[in-house]
Amino acid sequence: MxxxxxxxxxxxxxxxxxxxxxxxxxxxxxxxxxxxxxxxxxxxxxxxxxxxxxxxxxxxxxxxxxxxxxxxxxxxxxxxxxxxxxxxxxxxxxxxxxxxxxxxxxxxxWPDTPSEGTDLSGLTGLFGKLYGLLDRLTENGVTPPRADDLPDEPGARLYALSRWVPMGEADRLALLSAPGPDERLAVLAEAISTAIDLAEWQLKES
Incomplete structure (x- = not known):
């Protein structure tokens, strides 16, 4: 080895x-x-x-x-x-x-396990909601990632999308440890949902 x-x-x-x-x-x-x-x-x-x-x-x-x-x-x-x-x-x-x-x-x-075709379309709404909240929090006109700037292969695309989500090292480790795109998609969706909950709480407290 x-x-x-x-x-x-x-x-x-x-x-x-x-x-x-x-x-x-x-x-x-x-x-x-x-x-x-x-x-x-x-x-x-x-x-x-x-x-x-x-x-x-x-x-x-x-x-x-x-x-x-x-x-x-x-x-x-x-x-x-x-x-x-x-x-x-x-x-x-x-x-x-x-x-x-x-x-x-x-x-x-450690290459990704094969996937039958990971459907990433559900992330669009989550990213839209997250970045709407972040825009209200920062007032800096933050924008979500552009699809044209992302890799086509689902596993690599999910890694790239994760760089646009505020998350801790435990979530990043879970993304890295996911066997393939399907499992990585579930981890990323959960991380985005957590970021949304945190942003909503911060807006209520501000």
Whole structure:
């Protein structure tokens, strides 16, 4: 199985997400240097931390993650880096290796399970209601995503739509852990409904 350098973070990274990173801890400076020198490209895995902290080690990590590719590396001096990364495919962690000097793991790709044809049309009304409420809350003229700007494939489209929904890391992890588009659709619809309930409560309290 492929072995990837791993970067446990306090966020569940979804395929298609952009990930800015400021790297200052020595072990992750080494990770960046090794990734940039890797023959198959500057790639590493990202997993959500279940317990613990990003800095210092000793964290407990979830077993599903995402491959991130470094697309911009800005050296800041003193070994520090500012990175711009793009999340690619989803992975499962098969086995954690010793943190020597940084986390590493044996991983496998985790493609979506096949779908008979996921119907996303029900999300249109939910997004309309959510963004109507957000517009009243922010008074900034927020607009929902344009269909033309979204991927055609249902699984990727649901990941993209999730970036337009205010949600916590537990919901993002549930989206990432959904076996395929049908299950991901149910998770996203529930997250939008929760966001609607919260927005309605905030309007009543304002």
């Amino acid at each position: 492929p072995i990837l350098p791993m970067f446990p973070l306090g966020t569940a990274l979804l395929p298609g997400d952009h990930l800015p990173l400021r790297v200052f801890e020595p072990r992750y400076q080494q990770l960046v240097d090794d990734c940039l020198a890797a023959p198959d490209g500057p790639r590493f895995g990202v997993v959500l931390i279940a317990r613990g902290h990003e800095v210092g080690g000793g964290d407990v990590r979830y077993g599903v993650g995402t491959v991130a590719r470094i697309v911009v590396d800005t050296e800041l001096g003193g070994g520090h880096h500012r990175l711009e990364c793009l999340a690619e495919e989803r992975i499962r962690i098969l086995r954690w290796l010793p943190d020597d000097p940084y986390p590493r793991a044996e991983v496998e790709p």
